[in-house]
Amino acid sequence: MLPQWLIEKKRDGQALSDEEIRWFIEGFTVGRIPDYQMAAMAMAIYCRGMTAAETAVITDAMMRSGDLVDTSAIQRPKADKHSTGGIGDKVSLILAPLVACCGVAVPMISGRGLGITGGTLDKLESIPGYRTDLSEKQFVEVIQKCGCSIIGQTGRLAPADKKLYALRDVTGTVPSIPLITASIMSKKLAEGIDALVLDVKWGKGAFMRTMEDARTLARSMVDVGVHMGKGMAALITDMNRPLGRCAGNALEVIESVQTLQGEGPADLVEVTLALSARMLLLVKKARDEKEARAMLQKHLDSGKAYEVFQEMVRLQGGDPASLEKLHNVHTASLQEPLPALESGTVAAVDAERVGKACVVLGAGRVKTDDKVDFAVGVSNLVQVSENVTKGQPLVVVHANDENRLEEARKLLDGAFTIRREPVKTPPLVYETILP
């Protein structure tokens, strides 16, 4: 077997066999198949697609290219949530302890921000002392003690994906549904979970720009997960507007803590509850959504979820006492409100512009080795369908540099659409994709 024979087969629109896909991915992982052949294969996959069966096999092959987390010591059912990324998406920080309160173990391996979407690890690292680099053993221990743990990817988790993603990034082969599916699912399924809920976002601030694309990706990922014996569901959610009122690392932790204390913005609470409820249903901790939501609401209201979050922070080396004074730990030197130029109803908040403004301020990364500034970002964002009066702040910008502030302001100036006539609030959750 020569690599080019398989490239030709895919190029001609044929389906590759299980053995062929595994041989190719393994060869690429160990370096027997060079980058240029993988690049040609990735482009052929982009152009010709893959069947559901092929997508499941490439996901499995990539997952098996590295270590699988051994969660067998954890007695509870294990479930996780994965989001395709958005602006202000701090759901994981609330969802993990909340679902853990309901008797579900949440072994969450998260990523860093790249481009305009933030990363859960960057947010958590704004908590003094919090370690995201636990060993697998420590990871399992934290979960056994408090029910959840959020850490970063270990070096041996799906190395094929790490290598392939870097190559796709520079060869125009990122937006391929089977390759995105394999990339996400190979890492998530290596966590040793029983069930996975996907938050597939669409819109201006999301990787998937149309609902149609989000639906296609969601279906592909759900199919692969089911094929690999996992309980699966996907929610198609709105990312034309930011989620919640804050974006930026420490600012999002502060908003998450407020939400765990029962004072979160309605959109963030709703998306968190919808995803959390779906997790409980998948592991049969609730009979229907109503029962699931009641359980979740109880743990939010009682402060139990916040206690679990504090405990997780403590077990991972962080200082729980810092959580309620994080605005003092990370304070931007410049905090400037942006006033509304007219009165009316907020018809749109452009998530892409808000996300770009955060990157400009230093909250995100342009290159993978960029450092992030925990203090900067935006807070007090007005939300769609709220009424504003002229002069009232639409957002507060947190910056550590005058020039960056100026650049962010230009982006944010065009981010808000204000209308005289009433505005219909768009849905937060558009669809639920089930097996």
Added chain:
Amino acid sequence: MLPQWLIEKKRDGQALSDEEIRWFIEGFTVGRIPDYQMAAMAMAIYCRGMTAAETAVITDAMMRSGDLVDTSAIQRPKADKHSTGGIGDKVSLILAPLVACCGVAVPMISGRGLGITGGTLDKLESIPGYRTDLSEKQFVEVIQKCGCSIIGQTGRLAPADKKLYALRDVTGTVPSIPLITASIMSKKLAEGIDALVLDVKWGKGAFMRTMEDARTLARSMVDVGVHMGKGMAALITDMNRPLGRCAGNALEVIESVQTLQGEGPADLVEVTLALSARMLLLVKKARDEKEARAMLQKHLDSGKAYEVFQEMVRLQGGDPASLEKLHNVHTASLQEPLPALESGTVAAVDAERVGKACVVLGAGRVKTDDKVDFAVGVSNLVQVSENVTKGQPLVVVHANDENRLEEARKLLDGAFTIRREPVKTPPLVYETILP
């Protein structure tokens, strides 16, 4: 500009601009754009195609990646012929001196055999002393003295093509019409010619398996040549059967000499005359095909074409006296006739099987650095529509190794179709593609 932006543009089916194509090819040639990005681009080009204008620009960019032959010192009109390759195709050896007799300069830069198709350089090197590695200066001098010269590619001729071809070979991107066009035409147009006639072969022994594919490639190459100001024509010729009665290096030189002496097989003579006549028409040395053919026939009959061939051999270091005793210079130790198992009419001679037999015998190359055996091959091939009687030889196999002979025999056993009923002779030239 980042290379991946251009890969994405092509991937999405858009046409690249002149500047973009030149920037990409230049970057690849100097090594600024790595192989993996070129591989992804080549696959995107394979899948999405290129417009005629893009194909012309990539050809020009590849041509200009190296040196152009300066033929300005040659006063005569300059024309060449290129064949896409076939079994027994020794047309160049006869055509170059023949066309030179008519006042046309023929600066022919040829290639070596790879796979089942033979290479003009390998054939010529079976002539003792013949040098294919002349400098550009020597090349021009030979043409000035005898009207034609056949040499090999210099290191600086279209280096982008050399690099790209090696990459395409291992990334499943060889059979792309725009890339084949650019590969062939970038080298041919670097010769400094006014006109080019293409022999695009189709069939079992050709790179293009169907007439449809051959027609598409011919049209693409003619368009590019015209775009670059050259006189262009393409003949679509048959390569389901071998051309002539011999295949193998020295064996083909012997057959070429016989043809130049007026004793060539009818099919070889006809294809050579058709291509040569078209060259004369393009450089206006004849008003119509009839006049062109009369001129050419005269130079064949008078022995003038053979004299020019002998002179070219002499000027390139070869021994003209060896030409008529080449069968003594290169004699295979085993010469075995393969008898017909039944009487009837030859309905087909499978060019692919004959070509594979020649490779097996050692006349061709599997890898680019393989050595070829000048003596081996096949001679005395029967031709389609000839009658044979049981026991009469269908072919004589020339071998230097018993095992290879045996393997070749197995291939050749299945190469001949003999029928009881009369056979219609298929055309040699199917179509002429003009601008």
